[in-house]
Amino acid sequence: MLTIYHVPGMRSVRPVWLCYELELEVDVELIDFSRSYRDSDAWRAISPAGKVPALVDGDLTMLESGAMVDYILERYGAGRLQPDLLYKDRAHYRQWCWFAEATLIRPLGLVRVLHTPREAASALIDEADRKLHEALALVEAALVDRDYLQHDFTAADIMMGYSIALVEQLLDGRYPNLTAYLGRLKSREAYQRVVRLSYA
Secondary structure, X not given: OEEEEEOOOXXXXXXXXXXXXXXXXXXXXXXXXXXXXXXXXXXXXXXXOOOOOEEEEOOXXXXXXXXXXXXXXXXXXXXXXXXXXXXXXXXXXXXXXXXHHHHXXXXXXXXXXXXXXXXXXXXXXXXXXXHHHHHHHHHHHHOOOOOOOEOEOOHHHHHHHXXXXXXXXXXXXXXXXXXXXXXXXXXXXXXXXXXXXXXX
16 A cells, blocks of 8 residues: 655645545555654655655655656556646646746745745755755765666656756765766766857
């Protein structure tokens, strides 16, 4: 049975809502969202990044709500709640899924910081810095004994490579795997072609 670790109002709403729409059996585990619990060994054993949500399905454990939505639809959806493979419909479906997380969430976070009193904003900035380094550490660990995220190069490396390149100046001695990974990505011919693009 699917288990989703949930905090009301957080991104875990997405996969839980989907399961309910699909009328799937799902065990929704409400968790303590306090910093002490998210940093605990018990929670980190389920979610190494300390993030919510986490999904467990048999021997599979995942994080990232959008990836969970994709997984649940592919494994249990039987074609429901997603368009047919007609390229325009599927393309726009994917566009809006990505937009919700990649484009809309970022300014929401910035607005949150800007509308927070100065004393509290400092704490939010510290938390964002901590979360960034936790995320970098998670990718660092995923690259132990492998050149790419899935052993072979995939589009996931393109997605990740762009993000890692944006924070390259933060890749100090704590991140030797990430530094080497970014070097491998930058040495790829296709990456070099992108870098050479410029206005005429």
